[in-house]
Every structure is written in C-alpha cells, then in structure tokens.
Amino acid sequence: MDSFVRALASVDAHFVFLVFIGSFAGLVVGALPGLSATMATALLVSITYSWNFNDAMALILGVYVSGVYGGCVSAVLINIPGAPSSVATTFDGFPMALKGEAAEALWTATFHSFTGTLFGFLALAVAAKPVTMIALRFMPMDYFLLAVFGMLSVGGLTSKNLTKGCISGALGVLLAMVGTEQVMGMNRYTFDTLNLQAGISLIPALIGLFGFTEVLDQISQGNMKATATSCGRMRRDFKGQMKHMGLSLRASVIGTIVGAIPGTGGPIAALLAYNHAVATVRNPKRPFGEGTPEGIVASESANNACIGGALIPLLTLAIPGDAVTAVILAAFYVHGLHPGPLLFTTTPDLFPIILIGGLIASVIMLLLGMFVVPSFSRIVLVPKKFLLPIVSVFCVIGTYAAGNSVFEVYMMFVFGLIGFLMRSRGYPVAPMVLGLVLGGMMDTNFRRAMNLAAAGDNFLTSLFVHPTTLVLTALVVVTILLNIPPVGRFVRRKLNV
Amino acid sequence: MPFKMKASPDVKDGLFFVVLCIAALFMALDYHIPGSLPLSPALFPVLTSVVLIGLSSNQIRRAATRGAEAAEQPRIASKTGPVVTIFLLCLAYTAIMQKVGFIAATVPYLLIFLLALGERRPARVILVPVVAAAVIYFFFEKVLSVALP
Numbered sequence: 161m162d163s164f165v166r167a168l169a170s171v172d173a174h175f176v177f178l179v180f181i182g183s184f185a186g187l188v189v190g191a192l193p194g195l196s197a198t199m200a201t202a203l204l205v206s207i208t209y210s211w212n213f214n215d216a217m218a219l220i221l222g223v224y225v226s227g228v229y230g231g232c233v234s235a236v237l238i239n240i241p242g243a244p245s246s247v248a249t250t251f252d253g254f255p256m257a258l259k260g261e262a263a264e265a266l267w268t269a270t271f272h273s274f275t276g277t278l279f280g281f282l283a284l285a286v287a288a289k290p291v292t293m294i295a296l297r298f299m300p301m302d303y304f305l306l307a308v309f310g311m312l313s314v315g316g317l318t319s320k321n322l323t324k325g326c327i328s329g330a331l332g333v334l335l336a337m338v339g340t341e342q343v344m345g346m347n348r349y350t351f352d353t354l355n356l357q358a359g360i361s362l363i364p365a366l367i368g369l370f371g372f373t374e375v376l377d378q379i380s381q382g383n384m385k386a387t388a389t390s391c392g393r394m395r396r397d398f399k400g401q402m403k404h405m406g407l408s409l410r411a412s413v414i415g416t417i418v419g420a421i422p423g424t425g426g427p428i429a430a431l432l433a434y435n436h437a438v439a440t441v442r443n444p445k446r447p448f449g450e451g452t453p454e455g456i457v458a459s460e461s462a463n464n465a466c467i468g469g470a471l472i473p474l475l476t477l478a479i480p481g482d483a484v485t486a487v488i489l490a491a492f493y494v495h496g497l498h499p500g501p502l503l504f505t506t507t508p509d510l511f512p513i514i515l516i517g518g519l520i521a522s523v524i525m526l527l528l529g530m531f532v533v534p535s536f537s538r539i540v541l542v543p544k545k546f547l548l549p550i551v552s553v554f555c556v557i558g559t560y561a562a563g564n565s566v567f568e569v570y571m572m573f574v575f576g577l578i579g580f581l582m583r584s585r586g587y588p589v590a591p592m593v594l595g596l597v598l599g600g601m602m603d604t605n606f607r608r609a610m611n612l613a614a615a616g617d618n619f620l621t622s623l624f625v626h627p628t629t630l631v632l633t634a635l636v637v638v639t640i641l642l643n644i645p646p647v648g649r650f651v652r653r654k655l656n657v
Numbered sequence: 658m659p660f661k662m663k664a665s666p667d668v669k670d671g672l673f674f675v676v677l678c679i680a681a682l683f684m685a686l687d688y689h690i691p692g693s694l695p696l697s698p699a700l701f702p703v704l705t706s707v708v709l710i711g712l713s714s715n716q717i718r719r720a721a722t723r724g725a726e727a728a729e730q731p732r733i734a735s736k737t738g739p740v741v742t743i744f745l746l747c748l749a750y751t752a753i754m755q756k757v758g759f760i761a762a763t764v765p766y767l768l769i770f771l772l773a774l775g776e777r778r779p780a781r782v783i784l785v786p787v788v789a790a791a792v793i794y795f796f797f798e799k800v801l802s803v804a805l806p
Contacts, residue, residue, distance in 0.1 A: 337685075343696055344696065344697075379739050380736050380737065545771060545775060545776050549766075552770070561803040610696075
C-alpha cells in the first residue's frame with residue numbers, strides 16, 4: 161500500500177502529458193494500416209533509453225494502450241485492421257460503416273476498449289499471481305491444443321464451410337514452417353534462399369493478406385465510389401453501451417486470461433471472445449457478421465483486456481505475452497531492471513507506476529476516442545479511386561519500414577495476391593494468419609510434448625495425464641463435433657438455440 | 658450416388674491443394690534426422706501436410722457429391738484486367754523506388770494509378786499524387802523517423 165501511495169505522489173502533470181503524447185501517437189500508429197504498436201514501441205525504446213524509467217514507461221504505456229485501440233479505426237472505416245488484434249472488429253464494424261453507422265461502431269469500440277483496458281489492468285492488480293500460477297501449469301501439449309482450438313474456432317467462425325477455414329489455417333501453419341526451425345536448427349522450405357532462412361515475417365503477411373488484398377478486391381469489383389455515405393455525428397450514449405456490459409465483462413475475462421498465456425495475444429483473444437458472443441448473445445441487433453454492435457463489444461473488450469493480461473507474466477515471470485510486451489521486456493533490460501518475482505521486492509514502486517500509467521492511458525484513450533477519432537472518419541468520404549492508391553503506398557511503406565527490406569515488400573505483394581484469390585474462392589484469410597502466427601509455437605510444443613510422452617511409461621497417458629490437457633482436448637473435440645452439420649443441428653435443436 | 662464433377666471450383670481447389678501438399682510432404686521427408694522421431698524437424702510439416710491432404714480430399718468429396726450446382730458459389734472477381742494491371746504497376750513501383758527514391762517514384766505511381774482507376778480531372782490527377790507523396794514522406798521520414806528509400 162505504501163508503494164501505491166508513493167507512486168501516486170510521483171504522478172505529476174509531466175507524467176500525464178507523456179502518457180497523452182504516447183496515447184496520441186499510439187492512436188495514429190494503430191489507425192494507420194501497416195504501422196503497428198510493436199514497431200512504434202520498438203522505436204520508443206531506442207528514443208527513451210536515456211530517460212528515467214517512469215517517463216519512458218508513461219510514453220510506452222500510452223502507445224501500447226492506444227495502439228491496440230487505434231486498430232479499430234481502420235477496421236471499422238476501411239475494413240483493414242490497423243492492428244492484428246482488430247481482425248474480429250472488421251466482421252461487424254465495417255458492415256456497420258457501410259450501413260452509415262460508422263460513428264456508432266466507433267463509439268461502441270471506444271467505450272468497450274476502455275472497459276476492456278480498465279478490466280485488464282484491474283485484473284493485473286488483483287489476480288496477477290493466481291492467473292500466472294494457472295499459466296505456469298501449462299504443458300507443451302496444452303500450448304499445442306490451445307493453438308488448435310483457436311484455429312478451429314476461427315476457421316468455423318470466419319467461413320460457412322469449416323473445411324475451407326481449416327485448409328486456410330493449415331496452409332498458414334505450413335507457411336510458418338518456412339525458415340530455420342528452433343529445436344534442431346534445420347532449414348525447412350527455404351529453397352537455399354537467404355531471405356527465407358529467418359522465416360516468413362508476420363508484417364508482410366498481415367499487410368498483404370489484409371491491406372493489399374483489400375486494394376485488389378475493391379479494384380476487381382470496380383465500384384470506385386466512397387465506402388460509406390457519411391459517418392454522422394458521434395452520439396456518446398453511455399446508457400446505451402451499459403446494456404452490453406455483461407458481454408463486455410465476459411469478453412474482458414477471456415481477453416485477460418488469453419493475454420496471460422504467453423504466445424497467444426490479442427488476435428486469438430478477440431476471435432475467441434467474438435466466437436463466445438456468437439454462441440451466447442440471444443438477440444443481437446443484426447445477425448453476426450452483418451453489422452451488429454455486439455460483435456464489436458466482444459472483440460474490442462477482449463483485445464484491450466489482453467494488455468493487462470499480457471503484463472501479468474511479463475512482470476511476474478519475465479515472459480512476454482505478445483510482441484509488444486516482448487519489446488517492453490527489452491525496455492526493462494535497457495533501464496537495468498530485471499522483471500520476475502524479484503521485481504516486486506527489489507523495486508516495489510515499479511509495479512504501481514505501471515498500473516497507474518495504464519489506468520491514466522485508458523482514460524486518455526477514452527477521451528481521444530470521444531473527441532479525436534470522429535475526425536478520422538472522413539477517410540470513408542474519400543472516393544475509393546483516391547483512397548486505394550494511397551492505401552497501396554501505405555502497404556508498401558509500412559512493410560518496408562518494418563524490415564528495411566524490399567524482399568519483404570515483394571512478399572507482401574505475393575500474400576496480397578494469395579489473399580485476393582482466397583477471398584474470391586470463399587476461403588477466409590484470418591485462419592491463415594493465425595496459422596502463420598502460431599505455427600512455430602505449435603511445432604515446437606508438439607515435438608516437446610511427443611518427446612516427453614515418448615520418455616514416459618505409457619505414451620498416451622503421459623500425453624493426456626494433466627487436467628488442463630484433458631479440458632483442452634475436450635474443447636477441441638467438441639468444436640470439431642459442433643461444426644459437423646448434423647451434430648450442430650442436433651445440439652442447436654436440443655438447446656433450442 | 659451420382660458424381661457431377663463438371664467445373665466445380667471447389668474440386669479444382671481441392672486438387673490443387675492435394676498436389677501442393679504432396680510436394681510439401683515429400684520435401685518434409687528430407688528434413689528427417691534419423692534417431693529421434695519426436696524431435697525430428699520433419700515431424701510437424703509431415704503431419705500438417707497429411708492433415709491438409711485429408712481436408713482437401715474432404716472438400717473434393719463434398720463438392721463432387723453435392724455437384725457443381727449445389728456447391729458453395731465462390732465470388733469470382735468481376736474484373737481481372739484492372740487487378741493484373743495494378744499488380745504489375747505495384748511491382749514496377751517497388752523496383753523503381755529502389756533506384757530513384759520514394760518521392761520520385763511515388764508521384765508518377767499515384768498518377769498512373771489514378772488514371773487507371775478512371776480519374777480524368779487534371780487538377781486532381783496532378784495534385785493528389787504530389788500532396789499525398791509529400792505528406793506521407795514528411796510523416797514517415799520526419800515525424801516517425803522511418804528511413805524511406
């Protein structure tokens with residue numbers, strides 16, 4: 161308690177101003193397709209390494225919180241997630257914008273991003289150690305099963321045809337095999353090309369599959385008029401949003417738990433929460449995927465709650481929960497701090513400063529969302545024939561800026577073409593991205609699990625002896641069964657859904 | 658059970674994926690290190706390829722048994738010509754940008770892009786590329802300190 165009082169006393173106007181600057185920068189970076197909060201945080205680490213730690217953390221937390229939130233702006237307005245964790249926001253956000261409800265979609269995203277962030281940081285404060293203890297018990301097989309469960313959920317979620325969704329996910333996993341593998345150090349599918357030895361970078365794949373695909377898709381449709389007629393004025397209806405608080409809290413719980421499991425992060429949290437909303441919301445405003453606010457509530461609450469969740473293993477175990485926290489971990493080391501259980505005893509003021517900085521960042525994010533974001537909506541009024549060439553330049557520059565490599569720009573074009581062909585054939589691209597993100601982790605953990613099981617007395621019992629493994633296996637089996645049409649129909653009939 | 662294989666895109670896609678995955682499977686077999694199967698670098702790519710072959714076969718089976726008419730109708734691109742043109746333009750833009758720099762490559766690229774999309778008003782065709790290239794350059798190079806070509 162003393163450390164909280166001391167930390168509060170150290171918070172002054174300078175600290176709040178730095179959080180504001182970071183938040184504004186995070187919003188811009190998050191809203192622009194191709195620029196990520198990870199990239200901005202990495203740039204900030206190099207800029208702030210000589211600052212005192214509190215100031216550096218103020219700026220970085222601002223970028224982190226608003227960078228995750230900012231992804232929803234382009235997701236709603238131009239159907240391109242500004243950050244990977246906003247993928248699920250496009251499902252209902254963009255259809256709402258097309259119906260002339262962009263302002264309502266953005267307000268819903270803003271309010272529930274705020275509640276999600278708040279929940280995540282409160283969870284960090286209250287439940288850091290218990291949640292970490294659960295995550296610590298995860299065995300390699302559990303990580304593998306969690307990834308399989310995530311991909312099955314996304315595959316069934318983003319396509320009417322589970323087979324097509326799974327094909328897309330499995331192709332992503334196969335693409336993740338490209339490069340030098342981590343266990344034995346062998347090059348796989350590199351074709352003796354130096355550029356492929358580090359594997360397929362995520363940024364060109366993301367920008368290609370979501371950004372450049374959108375450009376090609378819009379051109380193929382030939383309609384060059386504005387995406388939406390008008391955004392309209394943002395009605396900041398707090399009361400209207402309160403009716404979604406139940407879903408928002410449930411999605412925040414999902415986001416916090418998923419965020420606390422290293423290697424998962426915002427995209428999987430948002431997609432799982434969206435899936436949860438599809439399964440549990442009885443009377444949505446419209447069917448999911450056709451522009452219902454409940455889809456945005458689930459996605460944005462979960463991906464922002466992930467922030468607090470991801471900080472739990474980072475602070476207590478020095479394990480980053482996602483890419484941005486990996487960069488923040490580097491920032492700790494740059495400032496001579498070593499996170500882990502000792503962080504709380506050696507530097508007790510640090511934990512409250514991060515909590516307070518995060519809470520201030522979430523309030524500033526809400527204010528920016530209320531008063532600054534509506535002006536971003538002018539993008540939708542620009543005719544596509546002006547917007548698409550500029551988006552294509554952002555795709556090229558965003559890819560180039562992340563890796564300083566022209567090869568990655570060409571790779572982005574290839575992914576754009578793949579995404580375009582997949583879309584035109586009815587294959588969802590989101591499972592492919594998830595496969596690409598989780599493929600390496602799945603490979604490593606699957607082989608570790610097999611190795612552990614092979615060393616045991618009985619292969620099967622060694623593999624499935626842990627309660628978490630059994631629960632996750634059951635989830636995977638149930639997901640597969642529910643996506644078999646006759647079984648799904650039978651269950652829905654029995655449950656009267 | 659009548660099989661109606663004619664022109665179902667799902668069948669064609671499935672066959673393409675089967676061929677692709679058989680190639681990936683044979684390549685993966687080369688990555689096997691004798692001695693320890695659980696830790697073999699070939700294990701997971703082989704498993705993924707086999708799963709993909711199974712999924713693709715399932716897709717072919719479903720499309721074939723339902724018939725081409727009943728299969729899920731894919732949304733075929735209505736205009737492939739402009740897509741090919743713009744894709745080639747983007748490739749050329751990236752190649753030229755390396756040689757002449759961001760501004761010198763982006764202004765003509767945007768100009769040609771706008772003309773290709775049907776914009777004919779001279780003021781907009783000239784102003785939009787110049788202003789957009791300048792603003793993007795300033796934002797990335799000066800504000801974000803991102804080095805552009």
